[in-house]
Amino acid sequence: MAGLDNLAQELNIAVLGGGYAGMAAAVALAGRGIPVTVFESARQLGGRARGMTHQNTQLDNGQHLLLGCYHQTLNLIEQVGGNLEADFLRLPLQLDLHGHFALQAPRLPAPLHLLFALLGAQGLSWSDRLSAARFMLTLRRIHFRIAADMTVSELLKLHGQGDTLIQKLWEPLCIAALNTPVHIASAQVMLNVLHDALNKTRADSDMLLPRIDFTALFPERAANYVRKHGGHVLTSCGADALQLHDYNIEISTQRGSLFFSHVICATPPVTTARLLRPIAELGAIIEQIDALQHQPIYTVYLQYPSHITLPHPMLGLYQRVSQWLFDKGQIAGQHGLIAAVISAQGLHQKLTQEELAQKVIAELNEEFGISDSPLWVKVIAEKRATFACTSDLQRPAQQTPLPRLLLAGDYTAGDYPATLEGAVQSGLRCAEVLSAASNPSGH
Secondary structure, three states: OHHHHHHHHHOOEEEEOOEHHHHHHHHHHHOOOOOEEEEOOOOOOEOOOOEEEEOOEEEEOOOOOEEOOOHHHHHHHHHOOOOHHHHEEEEOOEEEEOOOEEEEOOOOOOOHHHHHHHHOOEOOOHHHHHHHHHHHHHHHHOOOOOOOOOEHHHHHHHOOOOHHHHHHHHHHHHHHHHOOOOOOEEHHHHHHHHHHHHOOOHHHHOEEEEOOOHHHHOHHHHHHHHHHOOOEEEOOOOEEEEEEOOOOEEEEEOOEEEEEOEEEEOOOHHHHHHHHOOOHHHHHHHHHHHHOOEEEEEEEEEEOOOOOOOOOOEEEOOOOOOOEEEEHHHHHOOOOEEEEEEEOOOHHHHOOHHHHHHHHHHHHHHHHOOOOOOOEEEEEEEEEEEEOOEOOOOOOOOEOOOOOEEEOOOOOOOOOOOOHHHHHHHHHHHHHHHHHHHOOOOO
8 A cells, every 4th residue: 555655645636527537537546546636617427428307307418328348437337336237228239210220239249240230130222231241341351440531421432332321320320429420420430439339249239228317327426436535526616727837736716726736627628728728838739629610419308198108218210300219218217208319410400499399299209109298398409519520630639748737538539439438538548647657667
């Protein structure tokens, strides 16, 4: 324990932002005996993956799907006391666009499970199924790497993927994974996700649907873990400004000024840019953050009478406003509650929330014969839900030119798009950098 005690004396770290990136960094540092204080401006933790209450019903600010390949996120949930079997409904890889396309992976080793799923997919011609299977075999042969980035559309056309195949398989996958339309989305980032989810073990492609809200799933447990390990987690207490001194960094908050040896800035990109803009040495990073574009995610919650249910816990709609539907009754025991998710930019943004809700209600009636009126509706519009994961995008590194200041967040440099796993990986990298810098001998 002497080594940890010495390390604790050297470091006193502030984490700005209590989302998945910030709490991942805080847990990793706390587990190494390094004091950490988390500052979160909101009343609850979780950032853009947080729980909320409406009409006495627990909701999330948006639906998130985890994959079996999200090893870092799942490991951290277990580290802070989660139980993956109880916390998630785990389903084998399946894509269902109601009445138009269906794919389900059998319980075979990877990549056989995917090849059999593609060859047995319903709603595609035999030539399209063969084309999709050949494409996946080609990707395996080139190790899911391309010499130069391009858009997903360009990659698909290069490999002879037809319009129907793109509309029913690749476009829904791309929007679900990258929250970015195929004509601007990064092909290499899409391949990174496909590699991890579809090319290693069968379980990596499993879909995990949380049974509890996203604040309870990890950030709340992470806060308890940090506190048990001698740290602090402050909510309703964001950073107003940062000031660098020779040997520490001063954080101004509504509760006064506090001094720390190092700061991990895990706030959203716009907030990060505001905090760092006065620091001349970070001009290049500010330019990268300012250049980021953003994509929306709309979630329409509809509370129907408890007997209303969908054919599957999760399914998609083909060429509708609603893209993915989640039956919260089957997932979390919230009977009659359906969440409709609309990712990325589109014509739906021109509708009022009332018009959008009515559109979703009409689609549920037309697709499933749900003629009951919902008891209540809640529309949540995250207009800057994720960064636009475009081709050749330059994302800021976690390590800034100032050794005492690091960045975390799903928008920072990494192989993944704006996902929980990308956020968690960025936080863990920050913790690794600080641990290594303060303990170069590795003891």
